[in-house]
Amino acid sequence: MISYDLTGKTALVTGGASGIGFATSRMLAKFGATVAINFLEDDPRGPEAVNKLIDEGGKAIMAPGSVSDADGAPKMVLKAIADLGRLDLLVNNAGTPGTNRRINPPELDLITEDLWNLLLQVNLLGVFRCAKAAAPALIEAHGAIVNTASIAGLGRPGSSLAYSATKAGVVSLTQNLARALGPNVRVNAIAPGAVDSSWMVEWTNQERQQSIERALLKRRCQPEDLAEVILFLGFGAAMVTGQTITVDGGLTL
Secondary structure, three states: OOOOOOOOOEEEEOOOOOHHHHHHHHHHHHOOOEEEEEEOOOOOHHHHHHHHHHHOOOEEEEEEOOOOOOOHHHHHHHHHHHHHOOOOEEEEOOOOOOOOOOOOOOOHHHOOHHHHHHHHHHHHHHHHHHHHHHHHHHHHHOOEEEEEOOHHHHOOOOOOHHHHHHHHHHHHHHHHHHHHHOOOOEEEEEEEOOEOOOOOOOOOHHHHHHHHHHOOOOOOEOHHHHHHHHHHHHHOOOOOOOOEEEEOOOOOO
């Protein structure tokens, strides 16, 4: 693992209380950054995550709020920046599959307007809202944005066709935000494959085993595998922008 000296640096991680978000927050704090962890206001994992990082000797603050809230999301970002004092990295990680089981492509009747609205508000518009609100602070700091897309947004099947469409939107939005915010802010994304983390979709043991067998590296990704790439894109990779990096152990190959 690459080591970083992030003393004096700050980051806001949406969806930062579990899975990839918490692993990223923890790694950022380990290397000296002060981290604002975003979480839904009624999620007890938020305060627990902040307290855990502090107990481990890191610096972390709470940034509760939903990225799906058109008014609340920008306010959450601006308050986090004010509390941090500056912003060097925005990790747009908050997302939802909107379903607890895979909806296969032919099951169009299960793709409802409500599902579309939820996925668009959280997975796509949430990314834009937070990036737009954070842009002035990131420009001032010559910072970076890393978005969480998915291999489902790169043509692979996801939890539903609507989910895949929103993640494809994140890939496109990443490119266009890179155009909008360059040269001062780099904007990239990661595209995780099968990840062992808390997620609403209930995969069977057979599906998990199949994802291991199909991956060239013969294992499923751990949240820390994604966090490592997020830190590289956030604080290394000085000439990388507008890119979506697939992190799937060779599953898509």
